Amino acid sequence: MKSSTPDVSLVEDLLSIGIALSAEKDHNRLLERILAGARKITNADAGTLYLCEKDRLLFKIMHNKTMNTFKGGRGEPIDIPPVKMVKENVSAFVALTGKTVNIPDVYNAEDFDFSGPRNYDKITGYRTRSMLVVPMENHESQKIGVLQLINAVDVGTDEIIPFDPAHQRVIEALASQAAIALTNAKLINDIEQLFDSFVQTITTAIDARTPYNANHSRRVALLAGELARAISQSNEGAWQGVEFSQEELEQLVMAGWLHDIGKVATPLEVMNKATRLDSRLELVLQRLEYIYQTSATDWHRKRFTLLEGGRTQSLEELDQRCGREMGEIDEARALIIKANDPSTFIDDQLAGQLFAIASRTYLDTAGREQPFLSREELDALTVKKGTLTDKERGVMEDHVIITARMLEKIPFIRKYSRVPEFSAMHHEHLDGKGYPNGLAGDSIPLEARILALVDVYDALTAGDRPYKKAMPVEDALRILGFMVKDGKLDSGLYELFKTSRVWERVEQ
Numbered sequence: 001m002k003s004s005t006p007d008v009s010l011v012e013d014l015l016s017i018g019i020a021l022s023a024e025k026d027h028n029r030l031l032e033r034i035l036a037g038a039r040k041i042t043n044a045d046a047g048t049l050y051l052c053e054k055d056r057l058l059f060k061i062m063h064n065k066t067m068n069t070f071k072g073g074r075g076e077p078i079d080i081p082p083v084k085m086v087k088e089n090v091s092a093f094v095a096l097t098g099k100t101v102n103i104p105d106v107y108n109a110e111d112f113d114f115s116g117p118r119n120y121d122k123i124t125g126y127r128t129r130s131m132l133v134v135p136m137e138n139h140e141s142q143k144i145g146v147l148q149l150i151n152a153v154d155v156g157t158d159e160i161i162p163f164d165p166a167h168q169r170v171i172e173a174l175a176s177q178a179a180i181a182l183t184n185a186k187l188i189n190d191i192e193q194l195f196d197s198f199v200q201t202i203t204t205a206i207d208a209r210t211p212y213n214a215n216h217s218r219r220v221a222l223l224a225g226e227l228a229r230a231i232s233q234s235n236e237g238a239w240q241g242v243e244f245s246q247e248e249l250e251q252l253v254m255a256g257w258l259h260d261i262g263k264v265a266t267p268l269e270v271m272n273k274a275t276r277l278d279s280r281l282e283l284v285l286q287r288l289e290y291i292y293q294t295s296a297t298d299w300h301r302k303r304f305t306l307l308e309g310g311r312t313q314s315l316e317e318l319d320q321r322c323g324r325e326m327g328e329i330d331e332a333r334a335l336i337i338k339a340n341d342p343s344t345f346i347d348d349q350l351a352g353q354l355f356a357i358a359s360r361t362y363l364d365t366a367g368r369e370q371p372f373l374s375r376e377e378l379d380a381l382t383v384k385k386g387t388l389t390d391k392e393r394g395v396m397e398d399h400v401i402i403t404a405r406m407l408e409k410i411p412f413i414r415k416y417s418r419v420p421e422f423s424a425m426h427h428e429h430l431d432g433k434g435y436p437n438g439l440a441g442d443s444i445p446l447e448a449r450i451l452a453l454v455d456v457y458d459a460l461t462a463g464d465r466p467y468k469k470a471m472p473v474e475d476a477l478r479i480l481g482f483m484v485k486d487g488k489l490d491s492g493l494y495e496l497f498k499t500s501r502v503w504e505r506v507e508q
Contacts (some may be wrong), residue, residue, distance in 0.1 A: 017041075018177045028073040030185055034178040035061045038147055041174065042132065042167045045151040045160070050083065050091055051182075052144055057083040057091055060145075067126055088113040091146045094133045098143055100172060101133040104162035117150075127151075132163040134171050136179040144182060147175050192413070196254070203257050206264045210271045216458060221256030222506045223454035227493065228252050228447075230500040238492045242446075247415040252447050255422035259451055262402030270395050273387045275340045276380045284336060284377060291362045291372070292329045295322065332357045332372065339381045346384045354381050400427055400436050418447070426451035431487035449490040453497060456480060456489070461503070473503060 017037035035049045046064040049072075050057040059080050061072040071078045087093045090101055090112040106114045106128055117128040130152050136145040149171070152163045203217040232243040244252070263271065269278070277284060299322035306314050335353055338344055346354075358373035373381070379389050388396060407420035425439065425448035432440030434452075444452075460479060463470035471479075477498055483489045496502075 017174060027185055027189065030181060031061045032073045034147065034174070034181075035063055038134075038149055038171050038174055039063065041170055042149055042163055043153045043155060044132070044149040044163075045153050047150060048091075048148045050095070050146040050148070052095055052146075053082070055085050057085070057095055057146060059083075064126070064150075066151075067124060089116075090114070090131070090133050091148055094135050095143050095146050098135045098137060100135065100168060101131070102163050102165070102168055103131045103133075105129050106131050127160070129160045130162045132168060132171060134168075134175045136175045136182070138176075138179040138183040140183075142179075142183075144179050147171065147178070199254065199257050203261060206261060209263075210268060216462060217257050217260055219458045219462070219506065220259060220451065220454050221253045223458065223502060224256040224447075224450050225249060225253040226502045226505040227450050227454060227497055227500075229505075230496055230502055234496060234500075239496065248447075251416050251419060252422065252450065254416055255419045255426075255447060256451060256454070258407060258419060259403065259423040259426045259455065260399060261406055261423070262399035262404075265402050266396060266399050270388065270392050273392065275342060276383055276387050277336075277340045277377060278380075278387070280377060280380070281337075281340050284373065285333065288329055288333045288336075288372070292326060294362065295326050295329065298322075299326075332360075336373075336381065342385075342387045346382050351382045354378060397427070397435050400424055404436075418445075421445070422447040422451060426455050428452065429488040430490065433488070449493055453480065453489050453493050454502075456483065457497070457503070 017033070017040075031049055035047050038044070039047050045066055047062075048059060049061040051060050052058075059072060059078045059082070061075075062078060062080075063070055070076065083089055083092055085092045085096060087096060090103075093099075093112065094101055101112075103109050106112075106117055114128075120126060121128055128150055130150070132149040132152070134147045134149075135143050136147055137143050149163065151160045152167070153159070154161045200218070204215075207214050207217050228244045228249050231239050232249075234240070234242075272278075275281065299318070302318055302322075303315065306318065335350075335357065339346060339350060339354060344350075354373070355378065358371055358375075358378040360372045361369045362372065364370050376389075379391075380387075383389055401424075404420060404424035407423055410420075412419055422445065424436070425444060428434035428437065428439040428444050428448060429452070430441055430444065430449070432438050457476055457480060460471045460476035461473060480489060480494055480497075484491045484494045
């Protein structure tokens with residue numbers, strides 16, 4: 001007969017299992033460790049781990065050595081319906097009362113309904129005999145689950161025996177440790193989910209400040225994640241042996257969500273600038289209309305003066321000169337409207353014409369001489385590509401610095417520790433001509449290179465940008481290819497992005 005006092009080896013097993021449980025972060029592996037540890041201590045042939053959910057018990061892990069079954073967790077799916085919380089069921093009774101049940105032979109037990117095990121035995125030929133059912137209660141006295149062990153096996157004879165009371169006390173201690181470990185793991189998971197949801201909500205709100213940036217952060221995060229998965233799945237060339245762990249993948253996706261968070265401080269008039277003059281175009285056109293009407297009034301006044309004085313021979317010269325001036329105003333208006341469109345490339349000839357217009361002057365209502373175009377208006381109209389002046393582009397580029405400053409103040413958990421670094425580098429280029437720090441080559445980590453590529457791709461293909469229409473995928477890939485040739489983007493990433501058709505993974 002075995003002693004009812006736990007021996008040193010059992011205590012050591014309990015301690016080693018407890019240490020393993022506290023270190024395990026994966027939920028499924030944690031559940032498996034709990035059941036495997038309990039079976040090892042008791043030498044149980046089979047076992048089931050249930051978790052409480054509202055008014056029922058869910059089957060989570062099922063092991064049976066004799067029947068060679070491993071279900072739940074990383075094993076086969078469990079297709080057994082949940083257990084209702086009724087005291088006739090032994091597992092439900094333990095969950096409801098918090099009392100351990102130790103039964104030498106279930107076929108001789110009358111306190112509970114064991115029709116389930118008996119039916120299982122009848123179908124499979126298995127023989128359920130001894131059973132130990134222990135509540136899993138955490139530090140807040142919450143019953144979070146039940147540990148059910150079946151058929152203790154005698155080490156010497158391999159016979160099925162009742163569960164030793166000494167083992168029972170050890171399993172009760174293990175169940176308590178397991179409950180705390182599960183509670184802690186759930187708490188960590190809940191905190192991470194809360195943080196992830198908060199980040200996604202905040203970045204979506206920031207993107208929504210302008211209709212021209214809606215969903216950009218989400219798309220970048222998804223594209224970055226899928227490109228990283230493609231790298232892990234590739235065994236060719238530079239990517240052979242390169243693999244992202246789950247935590248590294250989650251960190252990259254988080255950096256994708258947060259890469260533009262600094263835009264919360266970017267003025268909307270810069271972010272929403274759809275044309276070179278934007279709202280100032282109306283002011284310029286009103287000014288030209290004033291100049292035109294003033295010229296027309298002056299023309300008619302001079303004409304009246306000539307007619308009144310009988311100098312009709314000068315009328316033709318006046319009409320030609322005034323008609324030419326008013327025609328030039330019409331031409332200036334048309335040229336400014338053309339230059340205001342961001343699809344117009346401002347070459348040297350067009351820039352020269354704009355400078356000529358700006359050099360012309362008129363008299364305002366107070367009789368003061370004013371230029372046709374102010375210095376700021378001329379600077380805006382002569383931007384070669386896009387809509388932003390150098391000053392406005394500097395304001396826009398500051399979002400990366402603001403992103404870095406904001407994220408550096410967040411005490412990220414370990415797996416997100418490099419999110420600030422990656423997020424702040426998504427505009428760095430391999431040739432050293434990116435911003436904010438002009439990093440080059442190997443000083444830019446792979447994660448930042450991924451973000452740089454997918455950020456450009458989304459900017460090219462998005463249908464919600466103010467200064468251009470959505471670009472077809474083929475055209476976007478061609479532009480990315482040009483940037484690779486110019487030494488700005490990673491050629492290996494570009495080729496993998498293209499051959500894996502990463503954008504289609506996101507669309508699906």
